Every structure is written in structure tokens, then in C-alpha cells.
Amino acid sequence: MKIYDGGKIFIGLVIFVALFASPFYLNMGKAIAKPELKFDTPEIQRLEKETGKKQCVEPKEFMRGGHMQMLNNWRDEVVRMGNRDQIVIAGQKFDKSLQLACMKCHSNKKDFCDKCHNYMAVNPYCWTCHIQPKEKQS
Amino acid sequence: MKILFSFFTVVVLILLAYAGVNANMHFLFGAVIPYIAVAVFLLGFIYRVLKWGSSPVPFRIPTTCGQQKSLPWIKQNKIENPSSTLGVITRMFLEVFFFRSLFRNLKTQLYEGPRLAYGEAKWLWLAGLAFHWSFLIIFVRHFRFFMQGVPSVIKTIEGLDSFLQVGVPLLYMTDVIILGAVTYLFIRRVFIPQVNYISLAADYFPLFLIFGIAASGVLMRYFFKVHIVGVKELVMGLITFNPVEMQKMQEIGVIFYIHLFLISMLLVYFPFSKLMHMGGVFLSPTRNLANNNRMVRHINPWNYPVKVHTYEEYENEFRDKMKKAGIPVEKES
Numbered sequence: 001m002k003i004y005d006g007g008k009i010f011i012g013l014v015i016f017v018a019l020f021a022s023p024f025y026l027n028m029g030k031a032i033a034k035p036e037l038k039f040d041t042p043e044i045q046r047l048e049k050e051t052g053k054k055q056c057v058e059p060k061e062f063m064r065g066g067h068m069q070m071l072n073n074w075r076d077e078v079v080r081m082g083n084r085d086q087i088v089i090a091g092q093k094f095d096k097s098l099q100l101a102c103m104k105c106h107s108n109k110k111d112f113c114d115k116c117h118n119y120m121a122v123n124p125y126c127w128t129c130h131i132q133p134k135e136k137q138s
Numbered sequence: 139m140k141i142l143f144s145f146f147t148v149v150v151l152i153l154l155a156y157a158g159v160n161a162n163m164h165f166l167f168g169a170v171i172p173y174i175a176v177a178v179f180l181l182g183f184i185y186r187v188l189k190w191g192s193s194p195v196p197f198r199i200p201t202t203c204g205q206q207k208s209l210p211w212i213k214q215n216k217i218e219n220p221s222s223t224l225g226v227i228t229r230m231f232l233e234v235f236f237f238r239s240l241f242r243n244l245k246t247q248l249y250e251g252p253r254l255a256y257g258e259a260k261w262l263w264l265a266g267l268a269f270h271w272s273f274l275i276i277f278v279r280h281f282r283f284f285m286q287g288v289p290s291v292i293k294t295i296e297g298l299d300s301f302l303q304v305g306v307p308l309l310y311m312t313d314v315i316i317l318g319a320v321t322y323l324f325i326r327r328v329f330i331p332q333v334n335y336i337s338l339a340a341d342y343f344p345l346f347l348i349f350g351i352a353a354s355g356v357l358m359r360y361f362f363k364v365h366i367v368g369v370k371e372l373v374m375g376l377i378t379f380n381p382v383e384m385q386k387m388q389e390i391g392v393i394f395y396i397h398l399f400l401i402s403m404l405l406v407y408f409p410f411s412k413l414m415h416m417g418g419v420f421l422s423p424t425r426n427l428a429n430n431n432r433m434v435r436h437i438n439p440w441n442y443p444v445k446v447h448t449y450e451e452y453e454n455e456f457r458d459k460m461k462k463a464g465i466p467v468e469k470e471s
Contacts, residue, residue: 001188001192002192003188003191003192004191004192004193004194004195004439005191006191009187009188009191009421012187012417012420013184013187013188016183016417017180017184020179020180021180022284023281023284023285023377024377026285027284027285027286027374027377027378028378030286030378032286032371032374032375032378032380033286034371035367061365064363064365064366064367065363065364065365065366066363068306068307069306071306072305072306116367119367119370120282120366120367120370121282121285121288121292121293121296122307123293123297125303
């Protein structure tokens, strides 16, 4: 089979395949680090001792996909409507607050928030208003 | 009929993925079919392009939409009627990136008389441009699922796409634009009588399929949440040929598998369909040839060596007979 303008067609096909198949060779031989979250902050350990289980405001399955919408709703209620009513989970009262509720238990931003956010390359704009917690660990 | 057929084909595909995942066939829908789809797409694409490449183009047949190169005092339209490689490259660039030929799209209407009138029809150009650019940006944006350390270019594109910061997760502008553009491209086929008349199932099916892909993606991102870290682990597992274990596949919601299956179907369908215009636009002889018919000699590529019988040979053969008959000859012996 004779290919007319074979050189040009070959260059075009090479570029096309190189771009389309780039994930295959760019990740070749690289160890894929999966995000491992840590749930062992002092506050979580204390909670586990008192209540007998590790308990967030909602189940894990919901929090995985829905935490951002929950935070967004809390933000709207607190900042825009002035509704600071606390929420009660398993007899414990929590503020509707990122810094005073979420980060109280999950005080390990680097081993909690950042793990998945960096893995998924998402850059939430929490910390453009909130002050980032200072962490001792590296 | 053609519309319903295409529509229900896509519905069946969605149901197939839904039923398959419910029947625990995660490995089939999350690994086997995507691998087959990528292989069919790449090999089929290369095959189609090589097949086009093997067709000879005997003569220059560019569509000319401006003054060709002529006498020095006549101004040539170098883009619409290129005579050099640079002109062709400019023309191709504008065609591929901005759909210049669609910009000239016309609508024809017959008035009483009968009188034929032409009017501008830029909506197709605009919707086509919106659709293709959105699709490209969405495609590039998805590379964040395919890279270990995501390059900053992709983060920048994503940042610009979600620039309006509407809702959480941030709304992508391209998500809205692509759904709107595909809807317009569909409505156009239904309501413009001439376009409706020439539309086939092969025209409606890709529209429904792409609408299904975009809609399932939108549903997955904003409404039915999936375990997105699990999705990336699955994808990274696929591209490093090290698929994740069954339990991790089961953790991801079914809407992801519907999305993935529709994309796999698009990839499989691609090389056999009109979607090949992605490669075909570069191989269109009416676009990629310079109009230099009168400047350069173009030899017909399927010319074969013709057996000729020169006068010299003729005379050698019949010299004796010619002499006898008194016909003058060039050489005496």
C-alpha cells in the first residue's frame, strides 16, 4: 500500500498517538502513591475513648463526596444568615465552623485535607479567608 | 424514527452499564471494555488515516474563495486561495481552530416569484465552535485523573474554567456550554427542514451519545456523588496496567461506570463514523492543497509507463517498404 505524502501523515499520526497515549508512558514505572488519611489526632483519640467510636458529623460515605457542600451550606448559614445554631451529634455539640469544628478533630491538615486534595489536584479556596492552622509535624 | 432509534440506542447503552454494574461486572466495565475501546480507537484511527493516505490525489482541487495568484498588480487573497505552503498552513490553522469555512455558512430561502435569497447563518458556526472548544477543554481537564503530579498547565485550565466560583464543587463553564451547544446542534437538525431531510441516524447518535457523556459527568460531579479518589485510583491502575482490586471498584458509584461505558462506546464508534473528521480535516484535499495548478507541473500519480512506438522505430521497421513505395525516409539505412 503506497501512502501519498507519507512523511506528513506519519508525523501527524505520531503526534496524535503521542498525545492521546501520553498517560500510559508518562506514568510508566512510577510508584503510584495512594492517599492514606490519618485519623489519630489527640482529639479523635479522646472522642473514641469517650464515645467508643470514631464519629464524624455524617457517615464516611457522605463526607467523602459531600463535605464541600456541607461546608458551603454552613458558610451560607453562618456568614450570610447569621444562624450560628450548633449541631448535635451523638450527644456532642459542634459549631458550624471549619476551624472550630472540623479542624478541631482533624487538626492534621497535611495528613487529612491535603492528602486527597493534592492527589486530585483540587485547590479549594477555604484558606483565602480562613487562617491555615500551624502544624508542628513536617 | 432516526431520532428515536439513536436515542434508544444510547438509553440501552446506559441501561447496559447500569445492569452490568448491578450484576457485579465491575471488572468488565471498569477495565476490560475501556482497554478494548482505547485499542480499537487508536488502531482504527490509524487505519482510517492510512487508508485515506493511500488514495492518490491526481490534481489540485482546493476550494478557492478569493482571487488566485495572478499578474503582479492583481492582489491575491493569500489565505482563501493559497499558492504557497505558508498560505496553506495559515488556512488550515484557521480552519481547524476557528472553523473558517463554517463562518461562510448560508441559509437559502425561496420567496414568491420564485425568487431565491441567501442569508447569513452564523449560529451553526458559533455552536460548533462552542461545542468543540468546550469538548477540548473538558478532555484536557480530565488529565488530572491520568497524571500522578498534575502539570500546572492543566491546573491553570481548570482554574480558568471554574473561574466564576459558582457553587461547590465549582461549576465549570464548559459543562454548561457543551450541554447547551449539543442541544442546539440537535434542535437545529430537527427544526430546519433542509437539515432535517439530510440527517441520518449516524448524525443523531453521536449527539445523543455526547450529550449522555456530558450529562452523566455533570450528574456525577454536582449531584450523585461518587468516591472520586477511588475513581482516580482506578484510572491510575488502568494506565499503569495494574488494575485496582474488586472491593475498590465496588466503592465507586454506578454513575461513574455509566460515564465510562458511554466514553468507551464513543471511542469504539469513533473510527467507523463521521467523527473521523477529527483526522479527516487535515486530509481534506479541498483545504490542504495549494492552488498552484498553473505554476507547478503535477504528474498524475497513477500514470503507468506507456509503451510508445517512436517514429525512429517505425521507420526502422518499414524502411524497405517505404523506399519501394517512394516515401521519403530520414535515414537511408
